[in-house]
Amino acid sequence: MEFTAEIDIMPLDALLDPQGKAVSGSMKNLGLSEITNVRIGKHITLKVKAKDKSEAEAKVDEACKKLLANQIMEKYSFSLKELVA
Amino acid sequence: MEFTAEIDIMPLDALLDPQGKAVSGSMKNLGLSEITNVRIGKHITLKVKAKDKSEAEAKVDEACKKLLANQIMEKYSFSLKELVA
Numbered sequence: 001m002e003f004t005a006e007i008d009i010m011p012l013d014a015l016l017d018p019q020g021k022a023v024s025g026s027m028k029n030l031g032l033s034e035i036t037n038v039r040i041g042k043h044i045t046l047k048v049k050a051k052d053k054s055e056a057e058a059k060v061d062e063a064c065k066k067l068l069a070n071q072i073m074e075k076y077s078f079s080l081k082e083l084v085a
Numbered sequence: 086m087e088f089t090a091e092i093d094i095m096p097l098d099a100l101l102d103p104q105g106k107a108v109s110g111s112m113k114n115l116g117l118s119e120i121t122n123v124r125i126g127k128h129i130t131l132k133v134k135a136k137d138k139s140e141a142e143a144k145v146d147e148a149c150k151k152l153l154a155n156q157i158m159e160k161y162s163f164s165l166k167e168l169v170a
Binding site for chain 1: 119
């Protein structure tokens with residue numbers, strides 16, 4: 001079986017997000033002051049082959065822990081969709 | 086009314102994603118060769134005040150077009166959820 005994974009990796013809520021703050025400021029300059037609390041992270045898509053969904057989940061979780069997310073500063077979440085051949 | 090927006094900004098499908106390619110290669114080194122086609126983009130969350138959902142959508146769309154996404158190389162999509170005070 002093959003699955004596509006959609007992964008979101010965001011700065012931990014307690015952490016300051018300087019990039020997000022800067023973009024929030026720019027919103028005001030664009031006349032979009034109703035937009036606040038901008039926080040910026042990574043969106044990653046990938047394909048994973050596995051014998052079933054739970055194995056696919058375990059592999060994506062391992063990839064997040066080992067490579068994609070820095071767990072000291074970031075949190076991650078993901079969803080899986082089966083790819084119909 | 087206030088809404089939270091979840092925005093995904095990804096490289097256009099036709100474009101090479103060197104960062105994604107590099108990460109795909111690293112997966113092999115981690116023994117996760119079942120993971121392929123890694124593509125990396127931005128996940129942005131923000132809050133927006135508006136009188137209704139369609140106005141909120143228009144503001145987020147404007148923010149994506151003017152600031153958050155580089156439409157020559159990126160595509161964007163977003164979802165809105167009403168914040169219950």
